[in-house]
Amino acid sequence: MTLNLFLLQLFTGVALGSVFVLLAIGLSLIFGLLTVVNFAHGAFYMVGAYVGVFLLGLTGNFWVALILVPFVVGAMGLVVERFLVRPLYGRGIDYPLLLTFGLGLVLVELVRIVFGLEGVPFDVPDALQGAVNIGIGWFPLYRLFLIAVTIALVVGLWLFLEKTSFGLIIRAGARDPEIMRVLGVDISRVWLMVFGIGTGLAGVAGVLSAPMTSVIPDMGTSVLVEAFVVTVVGGMGSLLGAVVAGLMVGIIISMTALFYPELADLAMFILMAAVLLVRPQGLFGRKGLMG
Amino acid sequence: MMLDVRDLNAWYGRSHILQGISLNVERGEIVCIIGRNGAGKTTTLRSIMGLVKKTQGMVRFSGDEILSEPAHTRFARGLGYVPEDRRIVPGLTVRENLRLGLLGQQNGIDEAAAIERIAETFPRLKERLDQIAETMSGGEQQMLAIARASVSEPKMIMLDEPSEGIMPVLVDEMYDLFERMKAEGTTILLVEQNVEIALSIADRAYIIDQGRIVHASDAATLLADEGIKERYCSV
Numbered sequence: 001m002t003l004n005l006f007l008l009q010l011f012t013g014v015a016l017g018s019v020f021v022l023l024a025i026g027l028s029l030i031f032g033l034l035t036v037v038n039f040a041h042g043a044f045y046m047v048g049a050y051v052g053v054f055l056l057g058l059t060g061n062f063w064v065a066l067i068l069v070p071f072v073v074g075a076m077g078l079v080v081e082r083f084l085v086r087p088l089y090g091r092g093i094d095y096p097l098l099l100t101f102g103l104g105l106v107l108v109e110l111v112r113i114v115f116g117l118e119g120v121p122f123d124v125p126d127a128l129q130g131a132v133n134i135g136i137g138w139f140p141l142y143r144l145f146l147i148a149v150t151i152a153l154v155v156g157l158w159l160f161l162e163k164t165s166f167g168l169i170i171r172a173g174a175r176d177p178e179i180m181r182v183l184g185v186d187i188s189r190v191w192l193m194v195f196g197i198g199t200g201l202a203g204v205a206g207v208l209s210a211p212m213t214s215v216i217p218d219m220g221t222s223v224l225v226e227a228f229v230v231t232v233v234g235g236m237g238s239l240l241g242a243v244v245a246g247l248m249v250g251i252i253i254s255m256t257a258l259f260y261p262e263l264a265d266l267a268m269f270i271l272m273a274a275v276l277l278v279r280p281q282g283l284f285g286r287k288g289l290m291g
Numbered sequence: 292m293m294l295d296v297r298d299l300n301a302w303y304g305r306s307h308i309l310q311g312i313s314l315n316v317e318r319g320e321i322v323c324i325i326g327r328n329g330a331g332k333t334t335t336l337r338s339i340m341g342l343v344k345k346t347q348g349m350v351r352f353s354g355d356e357i358l359s360e361p362a363h364t365r366f367a368r369g370l371g372y373v374p375e376d377r378r379i380v381p382g383l384t385v386r387e388n389l390r391l392g393l394l395g396q397q398n399g400i401d402e403a404a405a406i407e408r409i410a411e412t413f414p415r416l417k418e419r420l421d422q423i424a425e426t427m428s429g430g431e432q433q434m435l436a437i438a439r440a441s442v443s444e445p446k447m448i449m450l451d452e453p454s455e456g457i458m459p460v461l462v463d464e465m466y467d468l469f470e471r472m473k474a475e476g477t478t479i480l481l482v483e484q485n486v487e488i489a490l491s492i493a494d495r496a497y498i499i500d501q502g503r504i505v506h507a508s509d510a511a512t513l514l515a516d517e518g519i520k521e522r523y524c525s526v
Contacts, residue, residue: 165390165394168383172380172391175381178342180391181342181362182374182378183392183440184364184366184367184395184443186363
């Protein structure tokens with residue numbers, strides 16, 4: 001075992017964690033504002049990959065697919081919020097949870113019917129093929145690209161939340177939706193947009209992972225569990241928490257895979273249990289959000 | 292007439308809280324609603340603002356029926372509201388809380404100028420603009436809540452127990468401010484437990500008990516009538 005191998009595995013963990021970060025941010029935003037536990041998030045991730053496959057087949061251009069996917073999946077999210085989730089507000093947290101759980105199953109089945117059970121290929125675009133020497137060894141260029149896109153999206157989202165009026169509305173609306181209504185803000189429109197942004201991010205995560213994993217209808221199922229673990233560890237509703245915990249979980253998975261593969265599936269749950277024992281609200285969560 | 296409420300009923304679940312409230316506020320007036328805890332004062336304001344789900348009756352603001360509208364469009368019509376618990380948004384600075392008061396406005400008020408002007412009216416907020424709002428004292432937070440509700444220059448502002456839990460010197464400062472707001476043309480509907488000070492600046496007053504208006508008169512008459520105050524306002 002060399003130091004370089006260790007560092008390379010660390011990098012692999014960061015790349016893996018990037019996907020978790022993108023998923024957890026969406027989950028966390030949606031929960032923070034709408035108090036909807038979105039069990040369809042994994043399905044939106046999967047749909048993102050398939051929409052990517054479809055658009056790639058249509059245009060033959062990876063970049064066009066990458067840019068269009070979040071808008072297509074985000075638009076689906078808008079429709080889902082407006083017509084399925086919205087009628088359930090004010091009825092308790094389990095109603096939208098059950099609805100999105102069912103919706104996730106429906107989406108997986110629909111994709112099975114249209115695209116079949118078997119995986120569809122999604123090649124790494126030519127420009128991103130190969131590996132580059134990052135000083136400690138050769139690292140797949142595509143994974144570096146994934147990390148870079150994630151950084152750009154997180155920074156962009158942070159600027160949007162901290163520096164724009166709409167971002168201020170989102171931050172305040174997560175704490176106190178009623179006062180926003182009293183101050184003239186149509187909070188249901190804000191919820192709609194946030195659901196669209198969250199699902200759009202899940203779609204991006206899906207299309208970005210497509211070249212690294214197999215694109216199959218079930219691809220969102222396991223990743224949803226990981227995304228929930230990240231959200232719980234980081235703290236529901238916290239952007240910083242999603243980023244830190246996403247990277248932590250990615251690194252822990254890849255490190256246990258290296259040192260003690262038998263534990264790879266279990267490690268993140270041990271982390272979650274440990275964090276919950278010390279800080280039930282998650283690393284960066286606020287107390288009493290569910291109250 | 293600025294606000295005209297007729298036969299307003301409101302329910303929380305199955306409890307019939309407001310049982311036919313009728314009251315009105317003329318343009319430029321300060322009107323006060325007093326009554327015991329649980330009499331329906333807060334529910335009256337919340338119903339007028341559109342925060343109670345089940346209501347019935349008539350609420351006219353500046354001549355338009357608004358009872359079927361959501362809260363945010365009532366604000367856009369020029370109806371401001373400062374809730375009882377102030378509802379300063381935690382984690383945001385004083386300036387950000389003030390900005391919240393401008394996001395929903397349709398008066399085209401410039402943000403920088405409005406915050407500058409508010410800082411002049413509320414000197415206590417001026418040097419704290421970039422402080423996290425919930426670290427201020429209760430009185431300062433109340434000032435911020437009032438500033439936030441008035442920064443968009445509403446036609447009328449409703450205040451729910453603004454003096455509650457605030458030290459007397461700040462209460463006086465606040466009531467001076469209400470008189471200045473009135474002089475500048477803002478109509479005020481005030482709910483208070485602190486009967487003496489509320490009646491001292493109000494034009495008229497309503498007493499509410501068990502969800503009904505039981506007395507209406509000008510404030511001076513009520514201020515002099517110890518008997519009725521004793522009957523409806525002692526806690």
